[in-house]
Amino acid sequence: MTASIKQTLECPVAEGEGEHYSLRMGPQHPATHGVLRVDLELDGETIIECTPQVGYLHRGFEKLAENRTYSQALILTDRLDYIAAMANNVGYCLAVERLLAISVPRRAQYIRTIVCEMSRLASHLLWLATHALDIGAMTVFLYCFREREILLDLFEELCGARLTFSYPRIGGVRQDVTTAFVDELQRFLYIFPSKIAEYETLIDTNRIWLKRTVGVGVVSGEEALSLGLTGACLRASGVDYDLRKHQPYDAYDQVEFEVPLGSDGDIYARYRCRMEEMHQSVRIIQQCLDQLPPGPIIGPDAPDLLMPNKASARMEADSSRYGTGLIRLIRDRNCYLEGEIYVATEVPKGELGFYFISDGSSRPYRMHIRSPSFIHIGALAAIAKGEMVADLIANIGSLDVVLGESDR
């Protein structure tokens, strides 16, 4: 035995004396899901003070959006929550449509509901995979990615992209669903519930999983409201707040689904809520596919937009004025209303709100994004205080944060 090991073993532990130290976790820590840094003050393994630091991914979207037309700023929303970019696109489009009083055809509404729920599945699958991996359940990771791959392939079939879609448009969607897409989606819906059962077999009654999650990171209903938590984190604490039911948008008032509620407010309750939500998403997509009405996919008054079928005529008209090859965006159209609007949608992470002020020009005067991840990370300090440092990992995972959305 070397001297240093001997010394360590024989080192007496002082009674009643704490072992205070600071630890910087991140921004390159694998369990912080991106570039989150948490400054910790520890007493042994107990967290005394926990200060999350964000901003590593700040790109100034709100400032950028003020300098772009409404349809140009759409692509910025892809880069918010890149796990479920489609849901952000839809939220943005809904807000602009309400601000500029633009109508959306029913078929487009149904397609949007389908893609929103698909992105919810994709997001929850990634959450489950990484959350379980953080806690130590390795197997679930690959199982989840297997199904997520099918969803990404479906998105690719629909719009050609797998990560940043920009598929919904102000006033509708970009292109119609194909038969192949509907058939593949139907096949996926048929097999997916049995896959959820597979994940549950792996972890639902796993003793280690239960020890790591039950009774850890408890947030009461009032506390969650005060902290501003939304989405599954709020519902796991027993507060019934789901914008799909509260302020239905798109086709959510046409379909039947339940909002799963928890009561304990711990990590396990949040896990159960999200698992149930996946079942409900399958139900919603199935009903949308069954009811999918025929008709146009883009409204007649959609601004700043070139549909493929109209493009040739517009290009001709524009080229006679501005030269060939230049497609002019309608920048000076006087269809913009003056006013302000706040529209929120239920994205997989929680409540994503867009607040617009329009002064009648073609660019927003002010755009503010209420991002759920930002507020959830802000709540981390209150949730993790007094818990073990190992449970901090589980807490970050269960809050389901994406730093791209938090930092904007």
Next chain:
Amino acid sequence: MEPMAIADCLRAQFPGEILHTQTFQGQTAVLIRPGRVVEILRWLRDTPDLRMNHLRSLCGVDNARRKDTSVSPFEVVYHLTSIPLRHEIRIRAQVAGEDPCIDSVVGLWTGANWLERETYDLMGIRFNGHPDLRRILLPEDWQGHPLRKEYPLKGREEWAGMTELLDRVKELDRFGFDPAAHPRPQVGPKPEKQP
């Protein structure tokens, strides 16, 4: 409750504080004086008929480039909603231009902490009574507040921290990694076996 009815309740309760109300696309905004903002929001939260228990968002607005010149230089906008009663309202509080500041609502909603820090960071509005008012998204030594209208979209110079970092890299490069000093076996095709 209808949004206009909520605005009328507010007007009855705080007659001197409400400047005007405005409805657009079914959403009502109430413009208030900043002095008693915490009191007004507390009343909205705690009154049994209103129970606005969820602070949806909080943000600052710079009115410098508005067409309407009668507005105050800055505004802080609160979106409140009631989860049990399912109604919502928008409160816009006027903020003065010289040293913009307003009372903090962290005492009402703990979650407002980060939202107010964000508003301070990007818009430069200070919140009196905030427990920890620091920059949040930008580095501590950042100059200016980007969401103000006078702030340029494209910066004129590099952030000081970045130039420091680049200088440091250059300095360390002098003692840098010299590939010749650490020879590595070259990776290539395996030598063919001689028969």
